[in-house]
Amino acid sequence: MTYDTYRPDWVPQEGGSQFSCRVMTGVDGVKDGAAPTGTGKTPSRKKLTLDDYERGILAGDRMILSRGITLIESNASRHFDPAQELVQRILPNTGNAVRVGITGIPGVGKSTFIETLGCSLCERGHKVAVLAVDPSSSVSGGSILGDKTRMEKLTRETRAFIRPSPSSGTLGGVTRKSRETLLLCEAAGYDVILVETVGVGQSETTVRSMVDFFMVLVLTGAGDDLQGIKKGIIELADAIVVNKADGDNLRKALVTRADYEQILHYLRPATEGWTTGAYACSALTGDGIDDLWKLVTKFEKAMKESGFFQERRARQALQWMDTMVEEYIHHKISQDPSIAKKRDSIREMVIRGDSPPTVAAKAIIDALETTIFRR
Numbered sequence: 001m002t003y004d005t006y007r008p009d010w011v012p013q014e015g016g017s018q019f020s021c022r023v024m025t026g027v028d029g030v031k032d033g034a035a036p037t038g039t040g041k042t043p044s045r046k047k048l049t050l051d052d053y054e055r056g057i058l059a060g061d062r063m064i065l066s067r068g069i070t071l072i073e074s075n076a077s078r079h080f081d082p083a084q085e086l087v088q089r090i091l092p093n094t095g096n097a098v099r100v101g102i103t104g105i106p107g108v109g110k111s112t113f114i115e116t117l118g119c120s121l122c123e124r125g126h127k128v129a130v131l132a133v134d135p136s137s138s139v140s141g142g143s144i145l146g147d148k149t150r151m152e153k154l155t156r157e158t159r160a161f162i163r164p165s166p167s168s169g170t171l172g173g174v175t176r177k178s179r180e181t182l183l184l185c186e187a188a189g190y191d192v193i194l195v196e197t198v199g200v201g202q203s204e205t206t207v208r209s210m211v212d213f214f215m216v217l218v219l220t221g222a223g224d225d226l227q228g229i230k231k232g233i234i235e236l237a238d239a240i241v242v243n244k245a246d247g248d249n250l251r252k253a254l255v256t257r258a259d260y261e262q263i264l265h266y267l268r269p270a271t272e273g274w275t276t277g278a279y280a281c282s283a284l285t286g287d288g289i290d291d292l293w294k295l296v297t298k299f300e301k302a303m304k305e306s307g308f309f310q311e312r313r314a315r316q317a318l319q320w321m322d323t324m325v326e327e328y329i330h331h332k333i334s335q336d337p338s339i340a341k342k343r344d345s346i347r348e349m350v351i352r353g354d355s356p357p358t359v360a361a362k363a364i365i366d367a368l369e370t371t372i373f374r375r
């Protein structure tokens with residue numbers, strides 16, 4: 001056997017020759033002189049068939065679930081049909097979870113809340129999937145990425161599955177992917193789905209349209225107590241939750257809660273037959289979290305009894321379908337260079353006031369009909 005002898009970078013003063021390293025020279029080929037096998041490249045992952053995906057997901061295999069979601073999130077056109085077929089196949093096994101949306105301004109404590117609630121639910125035997133709808137992710141690369149560290153305990157929980165926001169595409173694209181991801185998680189046996197979204201822009205309306213119960217987290221103590229919260233968001237909520245009701249902030253949080261309660265009297269509730277209330281909790285200490293879960297359970301029971309639960313889901317499915325059709329048409333318009341060009345010049349005319357919007361819309365529809373729908 002041959003060795004090369006090296007002197008390490010650091011040796012004790014007076015260090016003798018025993019502080020040398022002896023490194024065995026490498027050999028070409030493999031053990032016992034046998035011929036090398038393979039190409040030397042890292043082996044690629046086994047390609048899964050649709051049957052593999054279906055079976056794996058229904059058996060609750062997390063690795064296959066992750067890969068199924070990756071298939072759905074893919075922007076490659078060759079993945080579109082198999083992804084749709086997969087959703088179609090698992091569809092009969094969906095719909096059994098309670099879907100809860102959680103929104104609020106950045107820093108309000110959504111991730112901490114989900115971590116605390118999620119762990120508590122897992123302890124009680126639930127299987128919890130956490131998803132994110134993040135309109136900024138296409139720009140920033142996904143703000144929930146850092147959340148895996150904020151959900152440290154939940155990440156380690158075997159009964160929980162955390163999926164960061166799909167990181168590319170328009171909000172519409174992100175939404176489709178999130179909805180389908182939700183279905184896959186349900187098929188894999190997750191009975192609670194928590195969807196986090198930042199309370200800015202359009203994303204909360206989108207999340208409202210895919211969940212049963214919608215929670216808006218708010219803060220206190222920033223001078224004007226109702227800072228930054230748009231009336232529109234409150235009108236979507238089934239519960240307003242003042243978070244960080246702990247320590248020195250507790251008293252103020254309770255005052256804020258009462259203020260919201262007042263405001264809610266004047267607003268139309270988001271869900272027919274349900275009174276939206278204001279609550280206080282601490283995601284950090286866990287105070288009030290279990291009570292909020294009881295509230296969700298109470299909501300689910302009452303809405304199922306009244307039939308509103310199923311009715312809303314049916315409406316959401318129809319809305320989803322309509323959105324898909326609209327998106328397809330918009331996609332077609334922007335994909336077809338002649339229509340896109342025509343649309344741009346028509347838009348200019350509308351901006352300049354040279355064409356009324358109704359006439360302009362008709363011109364675009366005519367262009368669509370002659371080029372795309374002529375078959």
Ligand SMILES: Nc1nc2c(ncn2[C@@H]2O[C@H](COP(=O)(O)OP(=O)(O)OP(=O)(O)O)[C@@H](O)[C@H]2O)c(=O)[nH]1
Nearest residue numbers: 105106107108109110111112150243244282283284
């Ligand atoms: N005192 C106190 N601090 C909290 C509470 N909940 C969250 N925090 C802290 O608030 C900060 C932001 O919490 P996150 O859970 O990351 O907030 P987020 O709403 O998910 O933020 P984004 O994902 O950036 O939108 C963290 O430093 C948390 O430790 C709470 O109930 N009490």
Ligand SMILES: [Mg+2]
Nearest residue numbers: 110111144147
């Ligand atoms: Mg977060």
